[in-house]
Amino acid sequence: MGSLDQLYQQVILDHYREKHGFGMREPGTGTRTAQSHQLNPLCGDEVTVRVALGRTGADDVVQDVSWVGDGCSISLASTSTLHDLVVGETTSEAGALVGAFRAMVRARGAAEPDEELLGDAAAFVGVGRHANRVKCAMLGWTAFEDALKRAVVDGQLSPGGSTVSDDEETA
Amino acid sequence: MGSLDQLYQQVILDHYREKHGFGMREPGTGTRTAQSHQLNPLCGDEVTVRVALGRTGADDVVQDVSWVGDGCSISLASTSTLHDLVVGETTSEAGALVGAFRAMVRARGAAEPDEELLGDAAAFVGVGRHANRVKCAMLGWTAFEDALKRAVVDGQLSPGGSTVSDDEETA
Amino acid sequence: MDTLRSLAPAGEAAPVGEAAPFDDAELAVLRARFPVLRRTIGDHPLAYLDSAATAQRPVDVLDAERDYLERSNAAVHRGAHTLAEEATEAYEQARVAVAGFVGRADDELVWTRNATEGLNLVAFALSQYGTGGADAGDLTLRPGDEVVVTELEHHANLVPWQQACLRTGAHLRWIGLTDDGRLDETQLDDVITDRTKVLAFAHASNVLGTVLPVERLVERARAVGALTVLDACQSVPHLDVNLVDLDVDLAVFSAHKMLGPTGIGALAGRREILDALPPVLTGGSMVEVVTMESSTFRPPPQRFEAGTPPVSQAVAWHRAVEVLDDLGMDRVAAHEHALTERLLAGVTKIPGVRVLGPETATDRVGAVSVVVDGVHPHDVGQVLDAAGVAVRVGHHCAQPVHRRYGATASTRASVYLYTAPSEVDAFLEALAGVRAYFGRR
Amino acid sequence: MDTLRSLAPAGEAAPVGEAAPFDDAELAVLRARFPVLRRTIGDHPLAYLDSAATAQRPVDVLDAERDYLERSNAAVHRGAHTLAEEATEAYEQARVAVAGFVGRADDELVWTRNATEGLNLVAFALSQYGTGGADAGDLTLRPGDEVVVTELEHHANLVPWQQACLRTGAHLRWIGLTDDGRLDETQLDDVITDRTKVLAFAHASNVLGTVLPVERLVERARAVGALTVLDACQSVPHLDVNLVDLDVDLAVFSAHKMLGPTGIGALAGRREILDALPPVLTGGSMVEVVTMESSTFRPPPQRFEAGTPPVSQAVAWHRAVEVLDDLGMDRVAAHEHALTERLLAGVTKIPGVRVLGPETATDRVGAVSVVVDGVHPHDVGQVLDAAGVAVRVGHHCAQPVHRRYGATASTRASVYLYTAPSEVDAFLEALAGVRAYFGRR
Ligand SMILES: Cc1ncc(COP(=O)(O)O)c(C=O)c1O
Ligand SMILES: Cc1ncc(COP(=O)(O)O)c(C=O)c1O
Numbered sequence A, B: 001m002g003s004l005d006q007l008y009q010q011v012i013l014d015h016y017r018e019k020h021g022f023g024m025r026e027p028g029t030g031t032r033t034a035q036s037h038q039l040n041p042l043c044g045d046e047v048t049v050r051v052a053l054g055r056t057g058a059d060d061v062v063q064d065v066s067w068v069g070d071g072c073s074i075s076l077a078s079t080s081t082l083h084d085l086v087v088g089e090t091t092s093e094a095g096a097l098v099g100a101f102r103a104m105v106r107a108r109g110a111a112e113p114d115e116e117l118l119g120d121a122a123a124f125v126g127v128g129r130h131a132n133r134v135k136c137a138m139l140g141w142t143a144f145e146d147a148l149k150r151a152v153v154d155g156q157l158s159p160g161g162s163t164v165s166d167d168e169e170t171a
Numbered sequence C, D: 001m002d003t004l005r006s007l008a009p010a011g012e013a014a015p016v017g018e019a020a021p022f023d024d025a026e027l028a029v030l031r032a033r034f035p036v037l038r039r040t041i042g043d044h045p046l047a048y049l050d051s052a053a054t055a056q057r058p059v060d061v062l063d064a065e066r067d068y069l070e071r072s073n074a075a076v077h078r079g080a081h082t083l084a085e086e087a088t089e090a091y092e093q094a095r096v097a098v099a100g101f102v103g104r105a106d107d108e109l110v111w112t113r114n115a116t117e118g119l120n121l122v123a124f125a126l127s128q129y130g131t132g133g134a135d136a137g138d139l140t141l142r143p144g145d146e147v148v149v150t151e152l153e154h155h156a157n158l159v160p161w162q163q164a165c166l167r168t169g170a171h172l173r174w175i176g177l178t179d180d181g182r183l184d185e186t187q188l189d190d191v192i193t194d195r196t197k198v199l200a201f202a203h204a205s206n207v208l209g210t211v212l213p214v215e216r217l218v219e220r221a222r223a224v225g226a227l228t229v230l231d232a233c234q235s236v237p238h239l240d241v242n243l244v245d246l247d248v249d250l251a252v253f254s255a256h257k258m259l260g261p262t263g264i265g266a267l268a269g270r271r272e273i274l275d276a277l278p279p280v281l282t283g284g285s286m287v288e289v290v291t292m293e294s295s296t297f298r299p300p301p302q303r304f305e306a307g308t309p310p311v312s313q314a315v316a317w318h319r320a321v322e323v324l325d326d327l328g329m330d331r332v333a334a335h336e337h338a339l340t341e342r343l344l345a346g347v348t349k350i351p352g353v354r355v356l357g358p359e360t361a362t363d364r365v366g367a368v369s370v371v372v373d374g375v376h377p378h379d380v381g382q383v384l385d386a387a388g389v390a391v392r393v394g395h396h397c398a399q400p401v402h403r404r405y406g407a408t409a410s411t412r413a414s415v416y417l418y419t420a421p422s423e424v425d426a427f428l429e430a431l432a433g434v435r436a437y438f439g440r441r
């Protein structure tokens, strides 16, 4: 496998062509919603992720992740795999998944990807070897992490306005 | 002769100990007078030179050069030799002497000093080899040159106030 | 000079005159002086086509800096010792050489951190009115004044002016572009008016490659009494530029784009103009008399050089301009002109690839930016990298010009004197395969 | 850390702890890494005692920069290609290392042109109120506010504050000195008051060698809510300095005084403070969204880094701090402490020679300035040079402190980790002969 194909694994190209969860959706009634807009200042690309939280027993559960964005294949495909991975998870599980993904892409290619845990998102392990692409892979995840926090803390029952935020990932 | 003695020739040390023309003097009646203050910003040293011009036939003649200053041996001794050299000369001869001195100290030690023309001031030939000392050697001469110009153009019959000026030599 | 003339304003262009591109043998000798060009990327030889971002350095330049550091390294000025004298001498000789390279005298050249800092120094010096310090007198920007730039400026020649306008209440205006990537000269008389205090523009665009019509811009600025500021970052490395002939008041450029080091740039300008500007950054080496209460300042260039300057970098830059002089800027320009033609001929043949900027090499330097239909520039760059081809992706610090042509980013290949035709071909071949890789057709 | 403690505020000083000076064998190995130390001046070996002005560089540092330039040189960030990735990686690792060397996180370190620029960035950022641009909010200087410095400051930490006061209507005050070259701490409470918005001071004086009582100054500043700005130019190269332990808000230092290159310095500070400061110099790489009309800016550190940064210089500085870490700053300090004692013991014995600053090595770094009765410092320096001894002469960019001690200039010998005791002796011997040469006795 050439170094290029190590980065652009087939799953990634597939998610890039068919983006899961793409397009902003109105949240179901009774969900708490927040969204976050993230800009990658290195390239000017951006993504907005909206999170809708529902309740299952004692747990907050990610009921939907809808998103729009402009960016490279890595950023779009990674947001697509994020969607598949976190929908249906509790907020704490979702947070842990973000942590695992971040650790993987920051490991400079030294990580063994945990496919069981990360599913298709494990395909982004090759990003670690390209320092300038780490922000690409993290863009949607950072937006999700931020939106999740907002939804938990002060999520609205009807979708809120575009709450722009920036954090260190895109700094 | 060591390199140090090449720079500090005995004439220089002598002029340093006994500075000719040192001390501000009131100009004689009928002379036109101007003065110039020059600062060497590299070291903070300064010199003020006052020129009194008299008239001999059709010519303006340097009747007196009086000066005060604080500085290194090179700057003080060179102003002392300047005094000896230009007093009694016409303004145009004096200007030519300044030109000859400047050419010598800027020649990076490659000049053959013209002792006949420059007298004791020829001893400063060694300065050329020390780029950082060229400004020292030129300090009083620059002040003289400037004062001379002022005296010719708008010299006052009674001594004027301290007309401060700066030119490229001390820039 | 023939070459400069051939790259002069559109409409007056001539073929590249007598100077010839470097032939294969010359190029081989030349390239051997650049150690980094021996790099391989995976199985591929490196094809470095990112010189508009930063150029590579020949051993001549590397050795000059190292020799200085191993022999004479010392703080300049104020030293009575031998090393300090040697260092001062080397440093000031560098000033003479770099200033002379663009036709200026040594006291007309200020060392800066980079070209960006040079533009900031000017923009600040012109906008200190009413801030309690010294100002630039008649040159000072005041409410109602106008600053004019163009729509193709690098952020370095745009943002500092936006800030200067914020500080002073002056107004920023700009000259737009034509669809084929040239300055829209029909706007000149409307935009540059009696209210114009400053006209700041790039000599050559780092995105479009377009060479601007300096002569006509300066003529118009002179007619209305505006100060001219030239961003010469993309011209001085590639063309034979004489700032006195161009008759611009101030200009900036950076060493790292012309075989020299990072960490040093220059602001070069007419002595009277520099004399009129107040200091901006203050500190050691730029003052005359300092008391606890107040300070007086030295004349230019020192007035603008606070603190320890980039000494070894100046020495290295000196060697860089000697190398350029030895090669001859006419030949450098001719070489790059030929490469630019090859690039343009190639990219315009690839389906789904659009060139930003002129599609002909006339009045153009060798920075060629393209948009690949349906593929993000960063993905383009990655595919090229896998073939050993190094290009820049993104907005190249010029967002407005990208917006003007309906793109947020692009992929830019740029050549320099050491670029080989085969490297251009490697780029073209890899570029042709990009869309297929991502399943576009 | 023992050494830092031993060099802590006066009155609490202890001997130099367990760390030992480098012994002859160690020093020989160490000195062999500095090519310039093999220089001869006439018949004499060079005795380089001008390290407080600029330090010499070991081959380790020279090689690190050259290796980078011959292998990975490229513009950082925004590159999809291998070289750009390697360059970015090297550059950002350098930030981690240099920031870590003074106890800061990488996003708390801004690369500057030199320390002087760092101080200017702060002084400007605090004085943009009312100039139309973003300001520093509560930190902003306003009429009636006071900025406090000391009487021993380098011009770099004085003139920018004078200018900031001129811009804002704030008032500059200063803490004086005692006759024996220490800060006059009896003035602290009078000068630093509720009106004090900024306290800016040198950690160590480049003229007197005095180490200031950081702890007590910071305590007082904290008590009145003032921002603390430390000029660490003469401490970071010589002592084990942790800016977090010292609890200063902002600090500056320069690479060229600590085995690194010219052309790069640093502003290091608490993240919240950097976050609160508006940009000063603007242009590429520090912006987010740029339109022709306006721009938004990135968070620190990028917000303060406009244009192409000093990349190879950062790589070199990285290696420099590794060298310092390998040697151990405690041993560096111990070595210099011993040399300082030797210097002071020697000069105080020479008739007609007066030391500016403390005559003991306690709370003192190894810069020893002297005035030779009846001989101008430049003449002193020249005589020393003839003996191969390189010292600095002049006011060392600190006119007020010279005035304070009745001098306009002085002759300064300064040591570093590679200085040999024999070099100190060569200085002392040559100095002892100066007055006779000029016929003084
Ligand atoms: C105490 C002090 N502050 C500031 C500076 C200025 O440093 P730089 O010239 O590297 O900006 C120096 C050195 O010259 C210094 O010794
Ligand atoms: C046209 C133009 N202007 C300004 C700059 C800024 O130069 P520097 O980053 O060296 O300050 C560049 C290069 O980046 C450029 O291409």
Ligand code: FES
Pocket: A040, A043, A044, A045, A071, A072, A073, A074, A075, A135, A136, A137, A139, C378
């Ligand atoms: S290049 Fe912009 S997000 Fe990947």
Ligand code: FES
Pocket: B040, B043, B044, B045, B071, B072, B073, B074, B075, B135, B136, B137, B139, D378
């Ligand atoms: S050192 Fe000041 S004039 Fe010579």
